[in-house]
Amino acid sequence: MRVGFYLAPGQPVERVLPLIARAAAKAGQRMLVVAKSDDLLDRIGSALWEFAPAEFLAHGRAGDPHAAHQPVLLSRTCAAENDAKLVAVADGAWRDEAEGFERALLFFDESGREAARDVWRKFDGRKDVEREFYELDGGKWQRRR
Template identity: 70%
Template sequence: MERVGFYLTGAQPVERVLPLIARAAKKQDQRMLVVAGDEDLLGRLDKALWEQCPEDFLAHGRADAPHAERQPVLLSQECSAANGAALVALADGRWRDEAEQFARALLFFDESGRDSARTVWRRFDERTEVTREFYELDAGKWVKRA
């Protein structure tokens, strides 16, 4: 892994803010894996990716559906990218060791997940080959704080 990003969603639910990152990944022709252990959260993310910005179509699909390998954005309960993604977004705030197999990992969390995100941050203290970045949502845009 080269980079790990920490994304504090603040008062916004992750399904409102993760599509911003998915759009940016699409513009850079990057494939993305979105991971959440909760099926309900995956459903909300699926709906948000279709509906949030209809003018900016975000093609995506589920890992358990046909043609998962073709999807530019793949939603899954597992941290395994059938679509060959180099970018993984951990949408439920839970770090997974498998995320280190990707070039870049994004950990989304709200205020209740701040302490566990700090623990993950410290996990990379001695890893000079990994760049850590911390982003916070400010007026609807991600702002880099560290």
């Protein structure tokens, strides 16, 4: 399993998550986006519509009639009705259920840095987990070591 830690200082997640969603869609991957707040999921949904109108990012909400067919599914839980292997934890609150995916992305800002460090340390010594850290720099995700 790969766990990506995505620090976006000064940017709301709904502004930066579409970059990753677009890359996943281009790679033919389905994505589950998880947040406990319906308001945040609504903002992410709007951002996916508006991000690149010429490159529409099809998406829907968990529980909707066509949820199983959505390449990007927005949900309050880590249950991938769309059979996603990639989960994006959009609210910075790690969920242990994310470990059931091939790849998990944890988005956070400066206020969530310490909680993200705790999650990073949770995987210390786990040979079955590859950790990656990315920071938004100049509008692009840069991998940090």
